[in-house]
Amino acid sequence: MPHINLLPWREQQRKQSQNKFVTILFFVVLGSFISMYLLSSYYGGLRDGQNIKNNYLTTEISQLDRRISEIRELDKKKENLQQRMRLIEELQSSRNLGTQIMDEVAKIVPTGVYLTKLERRGSAIHVVGRSESNNYLSNMLRLVQNSYLLEKPTMQGIIAGEKSSRLLSDFNMEFYVKPFDKIGEVK
Template sequence: MPHINLLPWREQQRKESHNKFVAILGVVVVLCIFSMFLLSSFYSSLHDGQNIKNSYLSNEIGLLDQRIREINQLDKKKENLQQRMRLIEELQSSRNLGTQIMDEVAKIVPAGVYLTKLERRGNRILVVGRSESNNRLSSMLRQVQSSYLLERPVMQGIIAGEQTSRLLSDFNMEFYVKPFDKITEVANEP
């Protein structure tokens, strides 16, 4: 037995163990690198998928923004058309306003009051005339206040005067035509 040398066998076994260890280590490194590659490609595909979703959403948001702009433009057109319609309605209703004013003035002027001048400036009407008494003028003021078309009567002055055998007072008065919306409210009431 003394002639058996176990050292080369141990040496050989060590080399084989070392080779196995290196092989296993190589396989583990390759598996790690492969798993890192798979993991990297998985996250890369997730990232690419999210980028695709984001670009799709960006396109859809762009389309929706365009539709919102179109809707806003349509709203502006609608508002312009409604404003035009209101203007046309006002013009249509005020078409006979001069005739209505003359008719209403004829209704509010009591007997004994004579108009010498009637002038319209926008919504303001200036009246110059003569009256037999101040009571008749106050009656005219009350008639203007209760009118559906006229409002805010203001007596600017009364000047007592003499003409032939009758006493007549000269007066200046102004009142206003009611705005269109007030006239239509009164006209639409039952």
């Protein structure tokens, strides 16, 4: 057999294989770039959508915060109005308190006890007077304890009568007006 040179054919086949390889490599690289671009676009779209949602939530949260502050202001106004209403109710119910105190003092003072001074300081009432007997004073203390309006009677002192009126003893007594809520419960 004569000598046949197969090298050009091999070289052509090698060039074709290389061209094929370069073409496949080009399409793989191109496909990779396209797929990376598509993935990047997809995730970029997701990120943009999430940013839009976050911005929407931020605006809604700020609106809710404003509403909450308005509600708190309304609650403060409501509490203020309720406090005023309680004060007005208390003033309304205690409007006749002075008259009620005088009426109750008239009921608790037994015969034989004479008041010379009656003074009110806040809820304390200081009484100065004269008594024919200590039994009358103890009866007066019991009546104060049983009163719906008065409480905490304390006898501060009993002094025997002076030379001009030995039959009468001078006394100092103090008792208190019950707080508004206790008066309302008892009535």
